[in-house]
Structures are given as C-alpha cells and as structure tokens.
Amino acid sequence: MSVKKDMLPGLDRREQRLVQGLDSAAALVGEEGVIAASAQERHDGNKGTGAFPADAVEACLRIAGVTLDDVDFLAHGFRYEPSPVFERDHLMRRWYQEVYSEQVQLGLLRARYPEHDWSRKLARVPHHLAHAASAYYLSGFQDAMVLVVDGMGETESISVMSGRHGQLRTLRTYPISASLGILYSVVTHYLGFQPGMDEYKVMGLAPYGDPSRYADVAGELSRRHPGGRLSIPLLARDRSPVERETHGGALRRLEELFGPARHPDAPLTQRHMDIAATLQHCLEEGLLFILRTALDQADGNPRDLCMAGGVALNCTANGLIARSGLFDRIFVQPAAGDDGSALGAALWQLGQHVPTTPVAMTMPYWGEEFGPEEVAEALTALGPEHDVRKLPDERLLEQVSALIRAGSVVAWFQGRMEFGPRALGNRSILADPTAPGMRAHLNAVVKQREEFRPFAPAVLAEDAHEYFEMKPGQEGLYRHMLFTTQVREKYRELLPAITHVDGSARVQVVERGNAPRFWSLIRRFGDDWGTPMVLNTSFNLRGQPIVRTPREAVATYARSSLDALAIGGWLVVRRSRAQEGIDD
Incomplete structure (x- = not known):
C-alpha cells in the first residue's frame, strides 16, 4: 500500500487497498504437519496489513521453540519473473522493480535477518500453487480437483488443478x-x-x-x-x-x-x-x-x-x-x-523434499496459547467495577451458560488462537441464538457494525442435522464456518439471532475431539436450556483484528459493552450485571 501511495499521491484509503499482497502471515510446517501459523495483523493491530510479517515469524518460532537457524527454507507465496507485462507502462515497471522482483525480496530478508544466507534458503512459490497446496495437502483427499479463485496471482486469476497422489498439476488457468x-x-x-x-x-x-x-x-x-x-x-x-x-x-x-x-x-x-x-x-x-x-x-x-x-x-x-x-x-x-x-x-x-500425502486437518488452532500467569497478570488491569473469579471448569461452564441464557454477551478466550479470519471457539464472542433482539444488539452496541450483518451458529456435531439442512455424515463440511446452509423451517422462529433474511446460516459444527472445551460449553448450554448451540462471532470490535493476547482480550472487554469475559479459568463480569447470570 505504501508503494501505491507513493506512486499515486492523493488516493483515499479504499483506493490504496486495490493492491496485491495484503493479509501477510507466517506459518511453520515440518514432517509432522502444521506446527504454527499466525497473521501479522494480530500482532501489529493493522487489520489486513501487507507489512513484512516479522512479528508473525517470531511467534511461529516461539511456539515451536526453534530459531531461524533451525529452519531449512523460507517459502514465499509469490514468484514474479521478468516479463513484457512489467514493461507495459511506468507503473508496472515500478511494481516489479520496487516490490515483486526476487532481488527486492532478498533485500528485505537480508535487512531483517542479515546473519542468514537467503540466496540459498528463499524458495519462491507461484501464488496459485501456494493456494492450491494449502487446500490439497490439508484435505485428506488423495485424488481431487483443486480450484483457486482470487483477485490475481502473478498472471492468472483462476486456476484449475489436479491433485493426485501428493502431486499438483495445472489443468487450466484464466487470465x-x-x-x-x-x-x-x-x-x-x-x-x-x-x-x-x-x-x-x-x-x-x-x-x-x-x-x-x-x-x-x-x-x-x-x-x-x-x-x-x-x-x-x-x-x-x-x-x-x-x-x-x-x-x-x-x-x-x-x-x-x-x-x-x-x-x-x-x-x-x-x-x-x-x-x-x-x-x-x-x-x-x-x-x-x-x-x-x-x-x-x-x-x-x-x-x-x-x-x-x-x-x-x-x-x-x-x-x-x-x-x-x-x-x-x-x-x-x-x-x-x-x-x-x-x-x-x-x-x-x-x-519438494519429503514425500507428502494429503492428511485431513481438524481445527486451525495454530496460534499462540497463554498460561495462567499471563492471564492473571492481564486481569490486574481491571478496576473494582468488575467481578473477577477463578472457577473450576464445571463451574465456569455453568456460569457462562447461565449468563448467555440471561441475555449477556460473553467474550470467550481459550487455548491456541485460530489461523484464518473466522473465530472458531477460541477467540469468540458468544450469545444466545434464540434471543429475538440479540442480532440487533450485537450489531449496534457490541460490534458497532452494519445492521444487516448476520451472525453464525456454533452447533454440536451430533445435533447439527436436526436444526440445519445437512445430511448425517456431512457435519465435517461445516467445521470451519465456510459454508451456508438453510435453517430448517420449523426452527427459524426459534433461532432469530442466527437466521439470515433468506433463511440461511453460516454454520460451525463443533466436534468434541476437535474443540473439547468449546464443545463442553455448548453441551452444557443445550442441557441447561434445550438448544445445543450458541451464537459465535469473532472477539474484536469495529476495525480491530481478532484479539491475540490476554492483555488485548482484557482491554477490549473493558472498553466495550461486553457483559462478561471467560478467559482461561477466570470469569469476569461487570458488577452492574453480576446478579443476572451468576451466583455467589
């Protein structure tokens, strides 16, 4: 964005975003699979940033307990080569000379990490091939069609590939x-x-x-x-x-x-x-x-x-x-x-170096996790207007269930951070999907966003087909909140907070083995109140990336209208709401 701003002064922020290479991130993988992954925006607070992901790199290394000396290769998901396209006009020449070329990328790495020989370690992977690999190798499908559709790669906007026996082959591209x-x-x-x-x-x-x-x-x-x-x-x-x-x-x-x-x-x-x-x-x-x-x-x-x-x-x-x-x-x-x-x-x-076969991933909980000491330290920033309690697990679930049913909006911060744009039960805001006014309240007061925006349900896998139009055995399709389906007609009035205007919902199916604590909360809510699901939206406010650390979680809760925060084994409730859902 900074290069485009320099090229064309006077562009507004929206025009500056019409560029390649936003949403920078880092991931660390090994023969055992995905070890860590994190988006740079979660570290610097700049939503959708395209900045060099130095903080995300350090986080991945920290999670794995290694250093860059232990990393064999650094792979980058673009591979621009000299081309007549970049001679078409003066702006295209600048893009290649100042952003896209291999020498620019090597220069950035040498400036940031001068002690490493990046001419040997840097591997540039064509953009659509990187996208395709991210899906195929984590799908568990041995023989599959792979479709990549985005704004643009280096020279293409759509790629159709064949994934077979661990190999990817391009069948067709669109310009x-x-x-x-x-x-x-x-x-x-x-x-x-x-x-x-x-x-x-x-x-x-x-x-x-x-x-x-x-x-x-x-x-x-x-x-x-x-x-x-x-x-x-x-x-x-x-x-x-x-x-x-x-x-x-x-x-x-x-x-x-x-x-x-x-x-x-x-x-x-x-x-x-x-x-x-x-x-x-x-x-x-x-x-x-x-x-x-x-x-x-x-x-x-x-x-x-x-x-x-x-x-x-x-x-x-x-x-x-x-x-x-x-x-x-x-x-x-x-x-x-x-x-x-x-x-x-x-x-x-x-x-390219280790025989690889697709293995089905479960949940993208690949970010950082924080211990009780870090949570306890973050909670010291709260004033006397907040009731802070350390609770046993069952008591925590009981109290959060009661708060949600009483109409409270509860921030839920647990375990390792999700990778990707969806909050999948570790950095979430939760509410009652059966509450008629909850959607409007969340949009206007809590999330401070447009009134038309829908919210997603998180439902237990064993109950999903009862409430939504999906066949038994299809639950895994909806694991990551990436498909809409119809709310069954008989439940639409019961579930106004998560049913969109066309009767659809962007469902997250929660399986016990993949997200045990989140599953246990939803199970408790279902046992207590009859509906085994909660409304689930990301733990952030308008213009803010999803929270990463306990300190960010506490600060976001404190400056918001959220009613409660369940963070690790602690439950925080504003004293003005303390009697509405929890007991002494």
Whole structure:
C-alpha cells in the first residue's frame, strides 16, 4: 500500500487497498504437519496489513521453540519473473522493480535477518500453487480437483488443478482480465466498502436484494462463452495505467449502469442491495460454469474438490457448490485468503523434499496459547467495577451458560488462537441464538457494525442435522464456518439471532475431539436450556483484528459493552450485571 501511495499521491484509503499482497502471515510446517501459523495483523493491530510479517515469524518460532537457524527454507507465496507485462507502462515497471522482483525480496530478508544466507534458503512459490497446496495437502483427499479463485496471482486469476497422489498439476488457468475476485472487489468499492477487506459484507447484503432487477445489464459484469471461456467486460474499461491501478474506468462504467456510487457513510438502499444480489449471482454462476467445464474436460471422474483463494471465503457460493451435487466431498482451507498462501507455500516446499500425502486437518488452532500467569497478570488491569473469579471448569461452564441464557454477551478466550479470519471457539464472542433482539444488539452496541450483518451458529456435531439442512455424515463440511446452509423451517422462529433474511446460516459444527472445551460449553448450554448451540462471532470490535493476547482480550472487554469475559479459568463480569447470570 505504501508503494501505491507513493506512486499515486492523493488516493483515499479504499483506493490504496486495490493492491496485491495484503493479509501477510507466517506459518511453520515440518514432517509432522502444521506446527504454527499466525497473521501479522494480530500482532501489529493493522487489520489486513501487507507489512513484512516479522512479528508473525517470531511467534511461529516461539511456539515451536526453534530459531531461524533451525529452519531449512523460507517459502514465499509469490514468484514474479521478468516479463513484457512489467514493461507495459511506468507503473508496472515500478511494481516489479520496487516490490515483486526476487532481488527486492532478498533485500528485505537480508535487512531483517542479515546473519542468514537467503540466496540459498528463499524458495519462491507461484501464488496459485501456494493456494492450491494449502487446500490439497490439508484435505485428506488423495485424488481431487483443486480450484483457486482470487483477485490475481502473478498472471492468472483462476486456476484449475489436479491433485493426485501428493502431486499438483495445472489443468487450466484464466487470465487477470477474467478475474471474478477483482470484479467482486471493484463492486465492493462502488458500494462504499473497503475492497480487499469488506467483500463479506457485500455477500451478507446480497440476500436482501433481487438480482432480476439488473438482469439486463449483468452481462456487463461477467459473461460465459463456449469452451469454458469467461470474461469480465467491466475490467476492459480500465484502459490507462492509472485506471488499471484504481479501476477508475470500471467504476465509471458501474455508475453508468447502476447510478451514483455509494459514499461510505451514506445509507444503504434497496438499489445497493439489488446490485449486491446481482454481483453475488454473477459470482455463483461463474464458479459453477468453471467447475462444470473442468469436470467435462477432466480425465476420469474426480468426486472431491479442494478450494482456496480469497473467493473461497464466499460462504454463500460455497454452499451453492456443495448443494449442486457436482462433488461428493468439498474442502476449503479455512485461511483461504492470502494469509493462507504463506501456509501453502511452506507445505509445497516441504513436499519438494519429503514425500507428502494429503492428511485431513481438524481445527486451525495454530496460534499462540497463554498460561495462567499471563492471564492473571492481564486481569490486574481491571478496576473494582468488575467481578473477577477463578472457577473450576464445571463451574465456569455453568456460569457462562447461565449468563448467555440471561441475555449477556460473553467474550470467550481459550487455548491456541485460530489461523484464518473466522473465530472458531477460541477467540469468540458468544450469545444466545434464540434471543429475538440479540442480532440487533450485537450489531449496534457490541460490534458497532452494519445492521444487516448476520451472525453464525456454533452447533454440536451430533445435533447439527436436526436444526440445519445437512445430511448425517456431512457435519465435517461445516467445521470451519465456510459454508451456508438453510435453517430448517420449523426452527427459524426459534433461532432469530442466527437466521439470515433468506433463511440461511453460516454454520460451525463443533466436534468434541476437535474443540473439547468449546464443545463442553455448548453441551452444557443445550442441557441447561434445550438448544445445543450458541451464537459465535469473532472477539474484536469495529476495525480491530481478532484479539491475540490476554492483555488485548482484557482491554477490549473493558472498553466495550461486553457483559462478561471467560478467559482461561477466570470469569469476569461487570458488577452492574453480576446478579443476572451468576451466583455467589
């Protein structure tokens, strides 16, 4: 972002985010699997940062108890080479000379870690290959189709690969001019949100809209052609070097098609909802078209699918693909965006030196964990207006269950931090999914975000198919909160806080063996009150990354309107709410 700001002074922050390489992260892998992984944003507080992940690197080394001397290779999830593309204009030349080239990357490493010979240790992995490896090697599927869809890699925006017996082979790529990811980001910008960060908001807005309103102009967004070719006419409107950096031509065309762009502070209208619905429909149709084409042209009959890249975080599209019947099993690596490309680059490089076969991952609890001493020290920052108690495990679960049922919003900080954008029960905010006003309260008061945003349920695996439209045996698909499905109609009135306007929910299925403490809390809530699920959202406030440390957890709780904090074995409750859920 700093390079783009220097290239084109005067861009606003949203325009600066139309760049490659945000969401920087580090991961450490070995023959035993994934050892540690962490996003840089959790360390420096800059959400979605593209900064060199020095803090994340140090965290991974600290978790493993090793130093850089013990690391055989440092793999990077991009591999730019000299190309005529970078001679197209002066801005492209600067990108290559100042950011993308191998010499720049080596220079950064030598400046940061001068004692190491990085010319021997640095392994540059093509971006889509890194994404593909992050999904395939953690899927457990031996023979699978692998789909990578994002804004762009080095020269491609979509890659279809074959994963077979531990090897990845590219079958087809689509150029940047066919980028569904860039299309989604440009329309996200047009709708007044931050591109490269807020696409999930547009996904959440889409069910309020009607895509038929703009069906006559949807072909200006994306078109499908014989032979599996895909085009994005909107992107062809960017003709000058500056327009290619800012998508100014595409944004002007969007205003011609749909009317004035929305200012970030302006109200959302039905027009904006219908545009979001049109965009989501184009994305879904494009993905199904690509997959059907790939299946028609594939050798054999692959029945398993792996997905990665930022577009694979679109839970609604993922749910549609799962329901399409095209594949028997689907796996989406939970850190599917560019943070996960760090993980994939490491896994790919490992596979070049050690025989590698895909092994099914469970939960991405690969971040830092903190002991009772660190928690106790952090709690000393709280004043007398907070009731702080150390409780036995069963008593803690009992009290948190009672607080949630009483209408309290409880922050839950336990175990190792999750890797990826979803809070999966270790850095979460929890509430009662049956409370009619809870969704509005969380959006307006606690999370301080847009009122249309949905919340996810975390439900016990053994009960998931009772409440949601999934077959027994499908529970693992929903382990990482990356697929939507329908709430069964008879339970929609019972579960207003987690049922979206279209009857869907972004479900997290919780298995006892994978998340024992979180499972035990939900089991206790179900035994106490009859519904074996809780509302689960990430433990952060507006504009803040998910909390990492006990100190951040305590500080975030203290400055928020959260009612309680369960951190390790401690329960903290504001004294003004202390009698509403807990007993002496």
